[in-house]
Amino acid sequence: MRILLVEDASLLRQQLKMGLERAGFVVDDAADGKTGLFLALENDFDAAIIDLGLPEVDGISIIRKLREAGQQYPVLILTARGDWQDKVAGLDAGADDYVVKPYRIEEIQARLNALMRRAAGFASPVINAGPVSLDTAAKRVCVGEREVDLTAFEYRTLEYLMLHPDQVISKTELTEHLYAQDYDRDSNVLEVFIRRLRQKLDPDQTLQPIETVRGQGYRIRAMSA
Known part of the structure; x- marks a missing residue:
């Protein structure tokens, strides 16, 4: 942020x-x-x-x-x-x-x-998108009952997406809100973080919590399956 x-x-x-x-x-x-x-x-x-x-x-x-x-x-x-x-x-x-x-x-x-x-419209510190829950106070992420261990940057990426549910977030917007001004803002690096985040949240590739909107960016649905 x-x-x-x-x-x-x-x-x-x-x-x-x-x-x-x-x-x-x-x-x-x-x-x-x-x-x-x-x-x-x-x-x-x-x-x-x-x-x-x-x-x-x-x-x-x-x-x-x-x-x-x-x-x-x-x-x-x-x-x-x-x-x-x-x-x-x-x-x-x-x-x-x-x-x-x-x-x-x-x-x-x-x-x-x-x-x-x-x-963003959330009263509780716990934000949910389908089975994915993010506790903004404890900085903890769970998928169902399973706690997911994320790096600081992976957590910030997921937090930003979940605070903007159902919105397509461009790579430019993500980098502007998550990277320092003097950081090397390579979109390929962001893609690596998103891929790692997907693997940790959805290792079996059954939930697909983060959607790629081709040519526009990424989106998390508030009621993702």
């Missing part, structure tokens, strides 16, 4: 970015509101984390301009303890949730996962 992080405090930004990347997120970061707003409007993120007290363009203005431009991805705001007026203003501008500083990285991760699930 690709996350936008806009935070002017250098140490906090780097710590949060590193923590999110260790958890499997791809993170684009900005140290000021002007750069953050540009990134927010020009890219398709899965979620954004925005500090409210930013130089050049404040966080509330970023959120408001995002929503005015039609960007609907979830926004988590960072606020100082006790600044309830800022929390209200951020939510009124279009933010979806807030975290009070100081925070723990585990709380940020949990709130991001919850926001992205809800944005």
Whole structure:
């Protein structure tokens, strides 16, 4: 999942970015509101984390301009303890949730996962597509009663597909949301990951949980057999 992080405090930004990347997120970061707003409007993120007290363009203005431009991805705001007026203003501008500083990285991760699930229409942390179930909280995948051991990238690929059921996801979209900017984005590599994922989920080739739509991409059906 690709996350936008806009935070002017250098140490906090780097710590949060590193923590999110260790958890499997791809993170684009900005140290000021002007750069953050540009990134927010020009890219398709899965979620954004925005500090409210930013130089050049404040966080509330970023959120408001995002929503005015039609960007609907979830926004988590960072606020100082006790600044309830800022929390209200951020939510009124279009933010979806807030975290009070100081925070723990585990709380940020949990709130991001919850926001992205809800944005995709899922209330429960467990997402199902036929016999395939994916627990976004425990990062666990099962096919029926069988737990499937996936690599981090295989898990992220499956998670993205299952958060977009019945949608054809192009290779370009998958690489943009799953690879870092400086990663060698070779579509043949993605095909290898998809093939390995299919083999692990469906070793007998009876379920066919991931469908290839020729010339367009991949799709998981919400009620796949």
